[in-house]
Amino acid sequence: MVDIEARTELDGDVYRTLLESTKAIPWKIDWATMAFAYIGPQIESLLGWTPESWASVQDWIDRMHPEDRAWVVDFCVAQSKDGVDHEADYRALSKSGEYVWIRDVVHVVRNADGEVEALVGFMFDISERKRTEEKLLNMQRELERLSFKDGLTGVGNRRCFDKVLKNEWNCAQRSRQPLSLVMLDIDYFKQYNDHYGHIQGDNCLKRVGALLDSMATRPRDFLARYGGEEFVLVLPETDAQSARSMAERCRELIEQTQMPHEKSSAAPVLTVSLGVGAMIPDMADEPLSLIGAVDRALYQAKLQGRNRIAMADEP
Known part of the structure; x- marks a missing residue:
């Protein structure tokens, strides 16, 4: 009979390997402490910050563009408190001082009593999409001007x-x-x-x-x-x-x-x-x-x- 604990550990390792091999960056935040329980190593190649430097939600907030910070934080906190899964697009500060467009997809995890226990999600690099959208918007503006x-x-x-x-x-x-x-x-x-x-x-x-x-x-x-x-x-x-x-x-x-x-x-x-x-x-x-x-x-x-x-x- 296969040892259940060993099997669970093996499955966890496989799951983590799969997560860390994708371009999406997985993460988990403990709701009670507002600390990062986990963030994928892909974050370093994208933004330059090591996984260890993401200690708490404040690190996430501090590394957000000032123009995006207030509304994103207010929106995500309100949705999380209500137990609503949500998404947010914002600019994240890289270690080199540049900003990268991120889409955060957030799932709210509740315990048996229905209370918020954790937030888990994925960060996606949407910089190329944003550049394309900006080009299309500029084209639309030019067409409108010409019209x-x-x-x-x-x-x-x-x-x-x-x-x-x-x-x-x-x-x-x-x-x-x-x-x-x-x-x-x-x-x-x-x-x-x-x-x-x-x-x-x-x-x-x-x-x-x-x-x-x-x-x-x-x-x-x-x-x-x-x-x-x-x-x-x-x-x-x-x-x-x-x-x-x-x-x-x-x-x-x-x-x-x-x-x-x-x-x-x-x-x-x-x-x-x-x-x-x-x-x-x-x-x-x-x-x-x-x-x-x-x-x-x-x-x-x-x-x-x-x-x-x-x-x-x-x-």
Whole structure:
């Protein structure tokens, strides 16, 4: 008959060998003393700290990134007290001074009376996964940034305009400060395209976009390509008179570049027509009311001969 004690010891040795041959790092903490009863030797190759240096839970806490420490400790203690198995991702300090991303998978062991007796678990090195996640997140951010950018001119696109206008509209409602829009259209752009070709037409749009963008000098001033040859400026905390002055500077800047436009009936050079409007929106007002008023003003500027500014009526 096989000696049961010897068999148990043999099984324990086999079990430990299996645990210590994996990349996962096994550990056990005695709940009453908060001391490490065991931690796998793999910890040294991962973090540089010897197994013997993991004496108590405080060593685990001290070797955690300061930004992760409070929430991880609070979370793990609360879950353990409740007897709930749990996981936590955090950055662990290596002996060389660098941080390694760790995932701790924790199982709560209870005694016959249902009281917490120990915590056992595994530490996993998830640094590569975190690097991949960060790359994917950066790619997502870049895609989101590009999705708000006009592909031709590099200024904001219509989607970005809608988002910015909504945000500034909400700010204007709360602060009771005026919000202005300047909408402009390149005069006789179809004729420009037909005469000079689409490549030159694209270059024209790029140049106009760059010129207008240079005028949006305040941090919250915003320029977008509204569609086709139309651009729009969002001017927070700007009254109608100041917006009109900005529009006039934009009109003059583009005319003074002296870009030839032989097919324009407004001037021998490239010009723009502009509509300007401002309002302090009430809580019941919608941004479309201001957009519509400014769009109608732009239409009036075209009817009046182009290369000029028209002010919107109060929406």
